[in-house]
Amino acid sequence: MKKIAPKKAVLLGSLLITAGLLAAGPALAQATQSQATQSQAGSSKVVTLTVFMGSQQRPEIFQPLFDKFTKQNPNIRVKIEQGGATSEAQNQYLTTVLAARDPSLDIFLIDVVRPATFAAAGWAEPLDSYIPSKDQYVRAFLPGTIASATVNGKLYALPAFTDAQFLYYRRDLLAKYNASVPRTWDELTQTAARITKAEGGNLQGLNFQGAPIEGAVCNFLELLWSAGGNVNEVDSAQGQQGLGFLVNAVKTKLSPASSAEMKTDDSRQQFQAGNVLFGMNWSYAWAHFQGKSPDPTKVKGNVGVAKLPVFAKNSSSTCVGGWQWGVSSFGRNKAASVKLLQFMVSADAQREIAVKGAYLPVRRALYNDAAVVEANPHFKTLFTAVSSARSRPVTPAYPRVSEIIRSNVSAAVSGNKTVDAALKDMQQGLAPLLK
Amino acid sequence: MGEETLALFLLLPAALIFGAVMLYPMLTTIYNSLFVNSLTEPYLGTPFVGLKHYADMLHDARFLNALKNTLLYGTITVAGSFLIGVPMALVAHAESRLRWLARVAMLLPWAMPPVISALIFQWLFNGQYGVMNDLLVRLHLTRNPVAFLTNPLLAGLVLVITVIWKTSSFVALIALGGLQGIPQELTEAAEVDGASRLQGFWRVTLPLLGPALAVAFIFRVISAIQVFDIPYALTGGGPSVGQYGATETLGIYIYRTTLEFLDFGYGAALSVALFAVSLAVTALYVRFVRGGE
Structure with missing residues (x-):
């Protein structure tokens, strides 16, 4: 057997190391284009929706609501997938999963500044066709929260909760x-x-x-x-x-x-x-x-x-802050996903996260809601600020x-x-x- | 089965893994670098553009800034890690009761995850609560705390200190391994021949340490060129001077372009450029060493 000279081994070794860095990110874009087949959730079939969120967003506040939703819709189950402690870490994970067109996630919770990027990349499903009379529907929300999710006139996310400085x-x-x-x-x-x-x-x-x-x-x-x-x-x-x-x-x-x-x-x-x-x-x-x-x-x-x-x-x-729910373009249960999100932005659900989690609701009417104001007396003063809050530039x-x-x-x-x-x-x- | 067949057979798993996790992504990256693929600009499509990205790089002031930073900080930190690492190894090798202490102290920075190291130094040099500022003010060396991490020059200095602190132990470890491989008879013989300790070190120990130091050098150069974790966690590439970051390295620029700006095509080209720089430096060095044979 031919012996490899030590110097050559050194060169070979260093080649291997340098090659390592190349193995990073960019290769993702080329990942297999496995187009998810769209299957509507039939009435008899049980589907499980996977929802991605960070621990920072306190999944324990959302879990009881998901359970309540499943009780009302026995054929739709919800599973939380947690990851990333910071907005950047979560975004990095989602970028990896979505650039690979991975169908395993149905819904993701993203920072309010991200919907435009997700829309341009083709990762977030436009929700307009799933929500009948959308213009009427979004009128009950704080305008800044909808503006942040609207790209070229289409709605790419629903606000989970809002925030402001x-x-x-x-x-x-x-x-x-x-x-x-x-x-x-x-x-x-x-x-x-x-x-x-x-x-x-x-x-x-x-x-x-x-x-x-x-x-x-x-x-x-x-x-x-x-x-x-x-x-x-x-x-x-x-x-x-x-x-x-x-x-x-x-x-x-x-x-x-x-x-x-x-x-x-x-x-x-x-x-x-x-x-x-x-x-x-x-x-x-x-x-x-x-x-x-x-x-x-x-x-x-x-x-x-x-x-x-x-x-x-x-x-x-x-500034409008807060987080938004998006539906993955690669998910297999989009209609069921939108149904869940509409439940999450309903007055009842928004009241619950406001009372239990002190999250600022995305619906205007809740700032005068007895239960919300009792739990968070300062919300009343915050209303003038959140209702006039403006979004940071909405651009990919x-x-x-x-x-x-x-x-x-x-x-x-x-x-x-x-x-x-x-x-x-x-x-x-x-x-x-x-x- | 012949010995050669057996050897090939035994190499197969390594070759397969190398192909799957190194060669394939590497070739894909090179391939990707020839196409436009910017997820935030879907209207551009994904046309083949040949070497356009590479031509763009030459006019990309941010790339040139990152390249300059990488080479500047790389040169300083590689030199620094040898200036500190080799003496550290000598102390850890010397016959002494405290040798074990030197060895433990040597291992610690090496075993510490880079991001943790960066965060520790970020706190040490914090403008308001940092230990460094506390010392400086108490010793009356400065009147007000120094904003280390928001001043371009000082942030670069802190980066250099952190990287040298972290990588000197790597050099020391390899050098220590080399020192232990040198037969004691040789240094003893030098002593018998009347060489002073310094002469013994320069004429006998150092030349015999050469191969070990060469290995350490190549590894250090490559890791310095590819450095990402410590500057990313320590300064995030900032503070900004003109349009770009004073401590933004190529690694950080690649990360931003690819994973934050989602420009996979240009990001791939930048990665290939980084690969080329590492390869060029390594090849130069190998040629240099071979020339000395």
Whole structure:
């Protein structure tokens, strides 16, 4: 037998290793095109729907509803498949499964920014033909939740629950200094300056997310919108005013020096520790502040929540958050899947997740519902914010859009870029994507 | 059954696995790189475009930035891991009661998953709560905490420190293996001949360590070129300078293009380019070593 020379073995070995990386992702696209055969759920046949969601979205809140649905529809069973702790991890898993046209999933729960991408990729089934008089049907929902799921006039998802960014404030501190909840960013700056000066210590006037994450995209858009601007023209007077406010907040110590590293949950923890006067955050923070949290809370009972301030007399806007139900284009039980989703967005189901899970309902009427308001008294104040919430750009290229916005916002907040340069870079990057 | 037939027979399982999980995806990737396949732009279809993606790459400022970062950080971290790893191996090899301690300390960073290592360093260098900043401020070296991870230059420095910390032990392990294979008689003979310890190291130990270091070097170079996990978890490729990330490596760019932007065609071409870079460096090195024979 011929012996392989050691040097050759080294070369061969290194070839094997380099080849390993090639084995990654791209090969997926070429996976077998096993077109799922469409079989409608017959009345006698029992079908099992597989629903994918992350542990973050608390499957234990949804399981009882799935059980209730099966009770009403004995021939449709529901199985939850869990995966991925973060939105990115879940998306990566779904990308792998769906790029391979795997028919094993019927329904997936996706972040509100994803339906357009899923629609373009052909992964999400348009729901219009399954829902009779759709236009009438969606009128009962909050407009932002439907706008986020609508691509080229077609509905690609149904909202599971909604969310938005709000202004959390310290009720006790405002009372102590006889200050009112700020309606404008200028009022916020003045009130914060007065109170932080008097309180001393480490109290932050305003806490926002400046790390390159979705929170930064939203914080920037909210400032831009409340200056009267829009995402198609970020390099504008409104863009200057919006981003300039955040950058200036750090410069004037209204916001902490580490704002460019601030992630959503850091914001939540700092507010909860009593270090923040005004904080921008999503609805999940509320329960933590009230003591339903692994971390101790110093602000229980002293937290107020309001819609975000504005510049001058513009109208307040916040980002639509939350998650959406999509039906897989490769699933074998699409009609049954849509039936389940219509159950999940029904008033009864939405009431249950609001009461048991403190999820913000997607139907307007529920914000006046006795049971919902009893369980979540603060929902009434949140209604004005969620009902006027706006969606982030609905485009298949959203991952690129998000990256451009968040990295430039973070660079400006950290002081590595001027506001001007950040906005110009942003505009240059966004222009071809949002045309 | 002849010996040769038996050998072929025994090689078969490995060959099959290699073909299925390496060769097939590799060839598919090369094939894919010749087509447009962008899932977010379905209206483009999937036409054959030949080498267009490769031509595009030459004008893709983001690719050039990632390539530059990869080569820059690769060079620094490979050099750094040898400068620290080889002395570490010598300490762990030396006759001493504390040898076991040196060996344990050597294994720890190597055994730690890369993402965990990255997260640990992210906390150490955190702008507000990081231990590093706490030390700097307490020692009055800086007045205010330093924003390590949001400053392009400092973020690069933290990345280099993390990667060297993590990979030095790999070099040390291989070097230690090499050291143990060197017969003691040779160094003793050098001593008898009147060589100083330093001369003994340069003239006897180091040349005999050569083959082991060569193996470590190739593995380090390849892993440095393909680096993804540590920068992805540590800085996410940021902070941004101009249009692109200061620490975005080719591995991160490929991941983003393929799994986030869903551009499988261009992503495949980028992967092939990365493969080509690794191959070129390795081939150069192998030729260089062979030339020395």
